[in-house]
Amino acid sequence: MSEPVIRMEKIIKTYYEGKPNELEILHGIDLTVNQGEFVSIVGESGSGKSTLMNIIGVLDRQTAGSYFLEGQDVGGMSDEVRSAIRNRRIGFVFQNFNLLPRANALKNVMVPLMYGETKVKDQKERAMEMLAMVGMEERAGHRPNELSGGQKQRVAIARAMINDPAIILADEPTGALDSKTGHMVMDLFHRLHEEQGKTIVLITHSQELASETQRIVTLLDGEIVADKGGAR
Amino acid sequence: MFLENIKEAITSIFSNKMRSLLTMLGIIIGISSVIIITTIGGSIQSTLTATLNSMGGNTVSAYVEARYPETDEEWDTWVYPDMTDEDYVTQEMIDGLIEAYPDEISGIAAQSNLGYGQIKDETDADNYANVSVAGITPEYLDYMKVEMYAGRNLTKTDNETQKKVCVIADTMAERYFDGRDPIGEKVSVVLSDGSIHDFVVVGVYKYNQALFGQVDTSIPEKDRSTMMIIPLQTCFKLQGTDQTGYDSFNLLLTPLADVEQATADITSYFDKIYADNENFHIYAYNMQSDLGMINTVLNVITVAVSGIAAISLIVGGVGVMNIMLVSITERTREIGVRMALGAKRRTIRQQFVIEAIVLCLIGGTIGILIGVGIGALLGTVAGFIIQNMYAEYANYIIMEVHPSGSAIMLSLFFSMLTGVFFGYYPANKAAKMEVIDALRYE
Numbered sequence: 001m002s003e004p005v006i007r008m009e010k011i012i013k014t015y016y017e018g019k020p021n022e023l024e025i026l027h028g029i030d031l032t033v034n035q036g037e038f039v040s041i042v043g044e045s046g047s048g049k050s051t052l053m054n055i056i057g058v059l060d061r062q063t064a065g066s067y068f069l070e071g072q073d074v075g076g077m078s079d080e081v082r083s084a085i086r087n088r089r090i091g092f093v094f095q096n097f098n099l100l101p102r103a104n105a106l107k108n109v110m111v112p113l114m115y116g117e118t119k120v121k122d123q124k125e126r127a128m129e130m131l132a133m134v135g136m137e138e139r140a141g142h143r144p145n146e147l148s149g150g151q152k153q154r155v156a157i158a159r160a161m162i163n164d165p166a167i168i169l170a171d172e173p174t175g176a177l178d179s180k181t182g183h184m185v186m187d188l189f190h191r192l193h194e195e196q197g198k199t200i201v202l203i204t205h206s207q208e209l210a211s212e213t214q215r216i217v218t219l220l221d222g223e224i225v226a227d228k229g230g231a232r
Numbered sequence: 233m234f235l236e237n238i239k240e241a242i243t244s245i246f247s248n249k250m251r252s253l254l255t256m257l258g259i260i261i262g263i264s265s266v267i268i269i270t271t272i273g274g275s276i277q278s279t280l281t282a283t284l285n286s287m288g289g290n291t292v293s294a295y296v297e298a299r300y301p302e303t304d305e306e307w308d309t310w311v312y313p314d315m316t317d318e319d320y321v322t323q324e325m326i327d328g329l330i331e332a333y334p335d336e337i338s339g340i341a342a343q344s345n346l347g348y349g350q351i352k353d354e355t356d357a358d359n360y361a362n363v364s365v366a367g368i369t370p371e372y373l374d375y376m377k378v379e380m381y382a383g384r385n386l387t388k389t390d391n392e393t394q395k396k397v398c399v400i401a402d403t404m405a406e407r408y409f410d411g412r413d414p415i416g417e418k419v420s421v422v423l424s425d426g427s428i429h430d431f432v433v434v435g436v437y438k439y440n441q442a443l444f445g446q447v448d449t450s451i452p453e454k455d456r457s458t459m460m461i462i463p464l465q466t467c468f469k470l471q472g473t474d475q476t477g478y479d480s481f482n483l484l485l486t487p488l489a490d491v492e493q494a495t496a497d498i499t500s501y502f503d504k505i506y507a508d509n510e511n512f513h514i515y516a517y518n519m520q521s522d523l524g525m526i527n528t529v530l531n532v533i534t535v536a537v538s539g540i541a542a543i544s545l546i547v548g549g550v551g552v553m554n555i556m557l558v559s560i561t562e563r564t565r566e567i568g569v570r571m572a573l574g575a576k577r578r579t580i581r582q583q584f585v586i587e588a589i590v591l592c593l594i595g596g597t598i599g600i601l602i603g604v605g606i607g608a609l610l611g612t613v614a615g616f617i618i619q620n621m622y623a624e625y626a627n628y629i630i631m632e633v634h635p636s637g638s639a640i641m642l643s644l645f646f647s648m649l650t651g652v653f654f655g656y657y658p659a660n661k662a663a664k665m666e667v668i669d670a671l672r673y674e
């Protein structure tokens with residue numbers, strides 16, 4: 001078996017470290033996600049899902065423990081290198097979309113290319129391909145405020161995919177959508193997983209959506225209390 | 233990336249037009265005031281310079297001046313002394329001067345009026361011409377760029393040998409001689425004092441309003457007076473005085489001569505000659521020093537306005553810094569998103585510095601446009617004022633109104649510098665944000 005995409009060992013996250021109100025949120029998480037898995041992380045609000053996700057996404061640093069992304073120890077890396085890793089290896093999908101308000105759909109999809117180290121040729125064509133994949137090519141010239149929630153999330157997914165990342169991280173991507181559009185977005189993730197073999201980690205509130213995935217990890221008060229269906 | 237940054241900066245600036253405009257106000261005022269003042273100053277300077285040059289370039293004026301008493305007691309009893317023959321500047325002195333400074337001085341321009349008179353045709357009583365007769369040094373005619381229509385100009389020999397020759401106006405020649413060739417013809421001039429003098433016509437000059445004044449069209453053409461030019465020494469002789477020297481004259485300089493140096497040389501040359509003269513000495517001056525004074529005044533004004541501009545640029549820059557800080561706080565989330573998508577700290581810093589520079593450059597450009605517009609307008613007005621102040625030279629005055637290129641370049645440079653200087657702090661603040669905090673910012 002090749003190196004897992006994510007390998008976490010005894011990850012601890014503490015806020016206000018060394019202060020009187022010190023708060024340990026994650027209490028030693030061990031998590032391994034292999035290439036091509038579609039994992040959902042469920043748990044009550046405040047259980048630490050987002051905190052965990054931010055560490056996985058190299059947005060935040062763990063207080064203790066080690067985290068290997070594609071075999072590389074991310075913990076000790078410089079900000080510069082971490083930026084490059086986020087750019088090349090991780091595709092983010094946020095609950096509140098986080099599109100740039102003044103840029104149209106096409107420009108939004110192209111942002112990761114702009115920050116890329118290597119010059120990608122035919123940037124526009126590639127971005128249009130991504131928009132076509134999520135069925136948004138006709139809205140390429142529209143700004144976020146001219147798009148519905150579901151459409152915004154599809155643009156965000158196109159953006160997450162443009163650098164062909166090792167992993168897609170989605171933190172409650174359907175949280176701001178009605179259940180019908182939520183299902184449509186979910187179907188898109190399934191397609192990316194099945195057709196392109198993408199590794200996806202999805203945080204969700206919805207037991208129903210989680211049950212569609214191969215593996216369900218349950219968090220409770222900063223600890224993994226259940227891990228069903230994993231490791232084929 | 234760089235281009236992308238500029239595009240984004242423009243989009244961001246234009247998405248908040250009013251705020252951006254107000255922010256740029258300090259820069260606009262600072263830059264436009266500098267451009268206005270340099271445009272006006274430059275226009276005045278170049279108008280004066282071009283005008284002086286069109287009047288024959290460099291000259292030094294000189295005249296015989298009484299030695300004024302030095303004490304108050306002496307003043308009480310002092311009377312302006314009468315000039316005697318020894319007090320005048322002679323042609324020999326001038327020749328000696330030219331010999332001493334051949335690289336600087338090329339000739340003398342002096343003039344004396346003989347008076348008004350009438351040329352009478354003895355064969356036809358109805359045919360006459362009114363003239364004003366003036367004695368002029370031959371160099372003066374060249375210097376004034378009097379163009380010959382026919383025949384020749386007056387020569388040094390004409391002058392030295394006090395020949396009774398003349399040069400007449402083309403308008404007069406055509407009418408009086410009625411198509412005949414006037415060269416070689418003898419004309420008799422009856423002066424207003426009744427004396428009669430004969431001259432041989434050697435040349436016909438082209439009438440030029442700038443040199444000889446407006447034609448008075450209220451008088452019938454036949455009665456109009458034109459200038460008849462004779463050698464200066466001939467004029468002195470006819471005036472019946474013993475005067476052969478000059479009391480007031482202009483020295484013509486060679487094209488490469490330095491006016492100030494020439495003035496100093498002329499002064500010291502005549503100081504030596506007049507050292508023993510108790511009553512008189514020669515005072516030499518040049519218009520260049522007037523110009524120099526005007527330039528000094530303009531430079532002082534320019535420096536003062538530049539100081540004001542610098543202050544408004546600083547105030548404007550602080551405004552830019554303030555608005556950039558506001559903008560960065562407003563866009564914290566956006567910065568977080570960009571960082572999440574792979575933007576490095578220095579990329580974020582670059583983006584906001586560029587935005588500040590673009591903001592300042594747009595302000596600077598607006599300032600330049602306003603400055604050039606108002607400056608050109610005021611420069612033109614200043615030109616007209618000069619033209620009216622020196623109405624007699626109106627036709628010589630060459631108005632040149634153009635903005636100073638170096639002032640524009642400098643303005644753009646300082647606008648940019650303001651952007652870099654005052655944009656760096658906010659941009660750096662943006663760059664130092666932690667991605668997770670920026671992303672979670674509400």
Ligand SMILES: Nc1ncnc2c1ncn2[C@@H]1O[C@H](COP(=O)(O)OP(=O)(O)O)[C@@H](O)[C@H]1O
Pocket residue numbers: 015023025043044045046047048049050051052
């Ligand atoms: N930056 C932070 N500073 C302090 N406490 C935080 C911070 N981020 C999250 N927390 C706390 O960590 C806990 C887990 O939050 P989070 O991971 O967002 O939960 P979930 O996503 O599962 O709802 C919460 O109690 C929250 O208050």
Ligand SMILES: [Mg+2]
Pocket residue numbers: 049050051
């Ligand atoms: Mg959460």
